[in-house]
Amino acid sequence: MPCPSIRGLVSFVALSTALLACQKDSTPPESSSKATTSAATADPAAAAPAAAPTPTVANPAAATAEPTAAGELEVGKPAPELKAKAHDGSAIQLSALKGKSVVVYFYPKDETPGCTKEACSFRDAWNQLGKKAVMIGVSADDDASHKKFAEHHKLPFLLVSDPDGAIAKSFNVPFVGGLTKRQTVVIGPDGNVKKIYRTVDVTKHAAEIQGDIG
Numbered sequence: 001m002p003c004p005s006i007r008g009l010v011s012f013v014a015l016s017t018a019l020l021a022c023q024k025d026s027t028p029p030e031s032s033s034k035a036t037t038s039a040a041t042a043d044p045a046a047a048a049p050a051a052a053p054t055p056t057v058a059n060p061a062a063a064t065a066e067p068t069a070a071g072e073l074e075v076g077k078p079a080p081e082l083k084a085k086a087h088d089g090s091a092i093q094l095s096a097l098k099g100k101s102v103v104v105y106f107y108p109k110d111e112t113p114g115c116t117k118e119a120c121s122f123r124d125a126w127n128q129l130g131k132k133a134v135m136i137g138v139s140a141d142d143d144a145s146h147k148k149f150a151e152h153h154k155l156p157f158l159l160v161s162d163p164d165g166a167i168a169k170s171f172n173v174p175f176v177g178g179l180t181k182r183q184t185v186v187i188g189p190d191g192n193v194k195k196i197y198r199t200v201d202v203t204k205h206a207a208e209i210q211g212d213i214g
Contacts, residue, residue, distance in 0.1 A: 016151040073172045075196060079104075079187045080170040082136070086158040087146035092136060098191045101133040101213040104198075106173045110141045110149035114182070114202050119155055121206035126156050129206070132213045138162050139180050186212045 072084035073080070082094040082104065094102065107115045122135060128136060135157035141149070161169055163208075165175025174181040184197040186209065197205070197213050 052059065073185065073193060075193050076195055078191055079185065079193050081161075082167060083169070084160045084162075085143075085169065086136075086160055087143050087150055088158070092158060092160065094187070095191065097134055099189050101189055101194075102187040103129075103133050103135045103184065103209055103213070104138060104171065104187065105135070105136045106171070106180045107167055107182050108179045109139060110145045111152070115139070116153065117198060118182070118200070118202040118205060119149070120153055121202065122157065122209075123153065123155050125206040125210060126208055129213070130156060133209075134158075136160055138167055140165065140175070140178055184209070 053183075078095060082092060084092050084104065086092055095102075105118070107118060109115055117135065122129060137155075137157060137159045139146075139159075140161070140163050141159075142161050142163065146161060150159055160167065162175075162180065165180060168175040168180045171185055172185075175185045182200045182202075184200060184205070185193060186195040186197075188194040197208070
């Protein structure tokens, strides 16, 4: 009876080997499984496209032109109001002087060479100027200084103190470091600005003013 037993054993071994080979072939490869897992757990942010940079928006105010200053002094337009007390105590109100020519001249400082020359040239021409216009000198000097200046040089016109430059600024005249720039504004009998001198030559300015007021 040994022969049948050997054949059966051989058959069993062959069947077991075949089953084992079949089971091995049906198992999914390890690399495939790992690749699937890696793809499923990857960081979604890493795969997302980079965000577009935020565009820079220019400031609208930077492109807006600077507006023209309100109250800009112009020839043919009404002169700004001027209400003040002169060095001799008299009250001045420009709007009340309609019907007369008015010369408002701004200067830096009493008793300085250029300012003295200018004032004295107006004084010397006063026989003509005084008949046709009211003349008002304006600087930052106080009333006491103006009184001395007027008395010293026998000035026949009015001087006004403008210590903070408020009057100068209303006529668009620069006021820097406590000094008023030398400029002149001629106002016609109608109350409108007739001429503006932004540059003044003191050696001939009195003659220029005489020509302006006729």
